[in-house]
Amino acid sequence: xxxxxxxxxxxxxxxxxxxxxxxxxxxxxxxxxxxxxxxxxxxxxxxxxxxxxxxxxxxxxxxxxxxxxxxxxxxxxxxxxxxxxxxxxxxxxxxxxxxxxxxxxxxxxxxxxxxxxxxxxxxxxxxxxxxxxxxxxxxxxxx
Numbered sequence: 044x045x046x047x048x049x050x051x052x053x054x055x056x057x058x059x060x061x062x063x064x065x066x067x068x069x070x071x072x073x074x075x076x077x078x079x080x081x082x083x084x085x086x087x088x089x090x091x092x093x094x095x096x097x098x099x100x101x102x103x104x105x106x107x108x109x110x111x112x113x114x115x116x117x118x119x120x121x122x123x124x125x126x127x128x129x130x131x132x133x134x135x136x137x138x139x140x141x142x143x144x145x146x147x148x149x150x151x152x153x154x155x156x157x158x159x160x161x162x163x164x165x166x167x168x169x170x171x172x173x174x175x176x177x178x179x180x181x182x183x184x185x186x
Contacts, residue, residue, distance in 0.1 A: 045063065045179045045182065045183075046060075046062070046063065046099075048182050048183065048185075049063070049177075049182060050109070050111070051158055052158050052161060052175075052177065052182060052185065053110065053111075054110075055158040055159050055161060055162060056158075056161055056162035056165070056175060057162060058110075058162075058175065059110040059111065059112055060110065060111045060112070061111070061112045061113075061114065061116050061117060061174075062095060062111055062112065062113055062114045063114055064092060064114045065092065065093050065094075065095060065097070065098055065114070066090040066091070066092060066093065067089075067090055067091055067092075067093035067097050067098070068089055068090045069089070070087070070091075070093075070097075071093075071097040071098075095113065117174065125173070126173045126174065127174070129169075129171055129172050129173035129174065130148060130172070130173070130174040130175075130176060131148055131149065131150055131165060131169045131172040131174070131175055131176070132148060132149045132150075132176045132177075133149075133150055133151075133152065133161070133165065133175055133176065133177040133181060134149065134150070134151045134152075134177075134178070134181045135151065135152050135153075135154060135156065135181040135182075135184035135185055136151055136152070136153055136154050136184070137154060137184070138154045138155075138184070139154070140154070141153075145168040145169075148169075150164070150165050150168060150169065152164055152185075154184050155184070155185070155186045156185055156186065157185070157186045158185050158186065161175075161185065
């Protein structure tokens, strides 16, 4: 659900989703598993950081031209510094609370703000942002 909502937000703001780090509690293997592990690596701890294709059919995402990047994208040493420097953290006020004033690298929107409005509202105070970070709890408060 969180990945779906994140993809919806990225699409609404005209951006590209950076996948969150994925954790698997059971391996995905083409043969029999033993205690949710590949029998050849029984010492593997659970949960483990798993590749995207353990949970999603990435060939279908590519066929549908879904715009996404792996979770390590922003920490890549080839990432231009100006992209990392233009980062805004998005928070969403809790139901019944007022949104706080925007900060130099943060924006808080009212509870229930439509995803379609997020890009415009963030650009009002941060017109050149390149990265929009949002936590799952805040993402769920959008509409």
